[in-house]
Amino acid sequence: MKAAKFEYKKTNALVDALSALSTKGGDCKILAGSQSLGPMMNLRLARPDRLIDIRALSALHEVKQEPNYLFVGALVTHANIEDGALPDVTQGMMTHVAAGIAYRAVRNRGTIGGSLVHADPAGDWPTALRALGAYVVIDGPTGPREVKIDAFQLGAFTVSLEENEIVRGVRVPILSNAARWGYHKIFRKPGEFAESIGAYVCDPSSGIARLILSGTDGAPMELVSTANKIAQTNGVDFNFEAARVALTSTGEVFEPFKLRMHAVALHRAVVQAYGA
Missing domain, CATH: 3.30.390.50 (CO dehydrogenase flavoprotein, C-terminal domain)
Incomplete structure (x- = not known):
């Protein structure tokens, strides 16, 4: 099958994406790697009225090492992590987890943020990042906020994210050599x-x-x-x-x-x- 008719909007700035999400009128979904949403739309299990394409948002591709954490932008792909494009602050754990996700074609496009927001009970990143004690960084109309990951996923396919908010990324604690x-x-x-x-x-x-x-x-x-x-x-x-x-x-x-x-x-x- 093919997806039902929808309106498509590509954004180049985070403020534009947040503004688009705040616009009233129908069901709105974020488009990132589209490895879960795409198939669901083709099967018409998901029928959004509008898609907001955030793939060009540079802020969501950011990777930054802090004293005690590594910030990983929501649009960083599984393949980026698998290939060692990020500093290894988890003693190889995140690299190992990324390499075991689905197939390489999926890992090339699928994103860490998309996995968290999708909140599949069988998903790798909700599990691994919970074990690592990560924090989810969220942007919304009132500014940024952080949520501990165990408070972010509320249940199967359910997260504490408002309709007008976007996950910017995750803060992953740095593990010591003794970990x-x-x-x-x-x-x-x-x-x-x-x-x-x-x-x-x-x-x-x-x-x-x-x-x-x-x-x-x-x-x-x-x-x-x-x-x-x-x-x-x-x-x-x-x-x-x-x-x-x-x-x-x-x-x-x-x-x-x-x-x-x-x-x-x-x-x-x-x-x-x-x-x-």
């Missing part, structure tokens, strides 16, 4: 959406430890107490059974095969982190 991380996806074949994702990040220098599960029916799930125990023991005794018990203790109800799959993803992420 450990693991990231494991379970999928039927390369390029398909993940059925389960386990992500673990521990940095003794800053005292952070996060264990994240995705591939559920909602936003990424953080297992706080389990992550702290793993960090204290360097992953010793965190086996499949320990992962299964940790998931059961969250109070969430999983089908038996899903529970097993999620436990495997979490266990393998921790194994990767500590090289066991």
Whole structure:
């Protein structure tokens, strides 16, 4: 199928894009990499009245290293990250995650900001950036604001972004050389959406430890107490059974095969982190 009729507007400045979003009249969508919106429009699952093309906005392509963070513009592509075009402040984690997203053709056009806003439960960046403790930088008519990533994604395909706001980028904390991380996806074949994702990040220098599960029916799930125990023991005794018990203790109800799959993803992420 082909997309329904829509109005197209290309913007060259952030202020113009914000102005276009604030214009009343019909459903308006942002066009960036179009790796999710494009197929949805062709299938007529999405039928916006207006598309605002932001691909020429230089502010959203910016990459800037700060003392404790790396700012990554929303229009930076997965391929940019995979190819090492950005400073490696996560000890290789972001490069690893980017290289495992779909296919190279998708990575060439798909953007980190688009992935966050789309908020697919099987998406890589919502999971990885949650594990890294990133902040989302948002621009709107009243000025910029920052949102911690765990408060940004509210559920499946749902984020705390107003209709007249644009994600400018993300601020990613810099990991020390002592940091450990693991990231494991379970999928039927390369390029398909993940059925389960386990992500673990521990940095003794800053005292952070996060264990994240995705591939559920909602936003990424953080297992706080389990992550702290793993960090204290360097992953010793965190086996499949320990992962299964940790998931059961969250109070969430999983089908038996899903529970097993999620436990495997979490266990393998921790194994990767500590090289066991």
